Structure formats: C-alpha cells, structure tokens
Amino acid sequence: MRVGLTGLIDPRLIPLVDSTREFYRRRGVGRGPSGWEELQSFREAVPPPVPSSPPAVVEVAAHGDRRVPVRVHAPTSTIPRGVFLDIHGGGFYMGSAAASDVRNRELVDALDVAVVSVDYRLAPEHPWPAAPDDCETAALWLAEHAADRFGTRRLAIGGFSAGATLAMTTLVRLRDRGVAAFSGAVLQFGTFDLSGQTPAGRLIADEYFIDAYAGATSDRTQPDFSPIYADPASLPPVLLIVGEEDILLRDNLAMAAMLSATGVDVDLRVYPAAPHGFTGHDTPMAAAALDDIRTWLRDHLDHAAGSARRPE
Numbered sequence: 001m002r003v004g005l006t007g008l009i010d011p012r013l014i015p016l017v018d019s020t021r022e023f024y025r026r027r028g029v030g031r032g033p034s035g036w037e038e039l040q041s042f043r044e045a046v047p048p049p050v051p052s053s054p055p056a057v058v059e060v061a062a063h064g065d066r067r068v069p070v071r072v073h074a075p076t077s078t079i080p081r082g083v084f085l086d087i088h089g090g091g092f093y094m095g096s097a098a099a100s101d102v103r104n105r106e107l108v109d110a111l112d113v114a115v116v117s118v119d120y121r122l123a124p125e126h127p128w129p130a131a132p133d134d135c136e137t138a139a140l141w142l143a144e145h146a147a148d149r150f151g152t153r154r155l156a157i158g159g160f161s162a163g164a165t166l167a168m169t170t171l172v173r174l175r176d177r178g179v180a181a182f183s184g185a186v187l188q189f190g191t192f193d194l195s196g197q198t199p200a201g202r203l204i205a206d207e208y209f210i211d212a213y214a215g216a217t218s219d220r221t222q223p224d225f226s227p228i229y230a231d232p233a234s235l236p237p238v239l240l241i242v243g244e245e246d247i248l249l250r251d252n253l254a255m256a257a258m259l260s261a262t263g264v265d266v267d268l269r270v271y272p273a274a275p276h277g278f279t280g281h282d283t284p285m286a287a288a289a290l291d292d293i294r295t296w297l298r299d300h301l302d303h304a305a306g307s308a309r310r311p312e
Helices: 011-027 036-045 098-111 130-150 162-177 208-214 249-261 284-309
Strands: 057-063 066-073 083-087 114-118 155-160 182-188 238-243 266-271
Touching: 011 284, 036 208, 057 130, 066 098, 066 130, 083 098, 083 130, 083 162, 098 114, 098 284, 114 130, 130 155, 130 162, 155 162, 155 284, 162 182, 182 284, 238 249, 238 284, 249 266, 266 284
Parallel strands: 083 114, 083 155, 155 182, 182 238, 238 266
Antiparallel strands: 057 066, 066 114
16 A cells, blocks of 8 residues: 555645635735744634624533533524534634634534534643643533534534644543544634654644643643544544644644554645645635535434434
C-alpha cells in the first residue's frame, strides 16, 4: 500500500486551488494574541455576532451538579432527523456559541437537524478542565434528554479548531463512562497535541493559547488535555477535515493514524491550498468542504436511524 499526501486530496478540488490561493494572497494570514493584554484587545475588537433567523433559543444543559448554557437551533416544521452538538473554536480563549448562529442555522435548514451549541467557559479565566467539563455536561444532557426534547436519539458531535479538540476529548470521556450515544463526529483541524512533545506539537509549542488553556497543569501529555495521547478505541466514525497548508496538518494526520490503528472508522479529507480555519472563509474550497461535511453527516445520521430500526 502506498500512502502520500496527494492521494488524500480529491481530484475534484484541484480546479479550486487558484482561486483559493488568490483569496489568501489578498487576505493575508492572521495570527492569534501573544499574551493577556493582546487577548483583551482581540476580544474587544470582535464585532457583535450576527443573529440567525429564526434566532437561537438559549437553554441550560444540566447533568448532576453541572450547568452550561447552550444555544439551540431546530427545524421549524419537522421533527429533526438528528441532533448535532457543535463546539465552537477560538483557541480556547475566544469565540462564542452565538458567533456560530448563522452557520448553525444553515446546517439546520440543509439537513433538517437540530443544532445545540455549547457556550463553554474560556481560558485563561477558566483554564482546563473547565471547557471539557462544560462540553461533557452538554453531551451527557443530550444523551439523556434528546428523545424528549427533540424527538430523536440520533446524535453527532463536531467542532472547529479548539472545538474539534474538545469534541475529541468529550467523546473519550463519554466512552470511558460507557456512554455510546453519539453516532459520528466531524472534527475540523483540531489541535490534538498541546504538549509540544511530538513533532507536530512542537510546531505550535510556543503559542500563548496553550499556556492560557493549560493554567497550572503540569503534565500536558495527559490524554484529557492532549487527545493525541488518548486511546481512541471504540469511538464512533470520525470525519477529519484539514487544509494542506494548515500548521496542524501533521497533528491531524497523526490523529487519523491513531484512530485507524484502533479500528475506528475514520474519513480523512485534505483540502489543497487551504490554511487553518479555511472553512470559515468565503472561498469555493470552503464551500466544497462544508458540502462534504453535510453529506457525511446526513449519511451517518441516516445510517444510525437504519441501525436503530434493525431487530436485535
């Protein structure tokens, strides 16, 4: 068997490369804040989130003594075919569920699913494990209440950048609890080694967002902090989305190998000429990736429905 990066790129994407490169040539490449004061300035400069139509419903997801706010988008005229638990990105220290309202509403309208987006606590004010605790709380709430709240038990989870990291951590936590409620995961260019110990992790080892998220954590190789060190056996099928020019490409390739080696059904998609965060930008390459995500989610939620109908 021959494995090469070009073999991971769908040939249909090649005609989109020139327009993608031109977009980023004009746009330039952004960077994150390098310290606390700069982070505050970045946060202050973020424009107010654009509301969706209809607007999200704000609820509180609860499990045990934990509570976390979530934003719920649901179809207006049909029972959802499933529920997607969305975990926003932003380096663990920026972003909000509300900032994803428009995109989440588009997913609702495209697939007739409900979307629940988690407003987890941000670092450095709330370092690890605050964010994964909040995401786990929302996931357990859905596992217990989706049938009553949404009329379906079909669940999928996903995240964007730091949200993908938290989605993976959430799946491992649920697996360790014996909870197998989620039938699939969509992970967009997550950060899976935050320890700086692997070759992939060393590429971002000096980034401030890692220190902000870590807080007082001394061992950054613990699986709950750096999911690349987790045993992913028995996780549900995973779609991994990453750009060819993303600094996290190697990290995502390593995670795909870990998933595959433990028998997890993993679908790795690499998008040429695309940097980190590309699915959030207005390019034909991003549109192709979002269409791939919707198709994959539709297929896996429908497969979960078929499996639920089969007699034992």
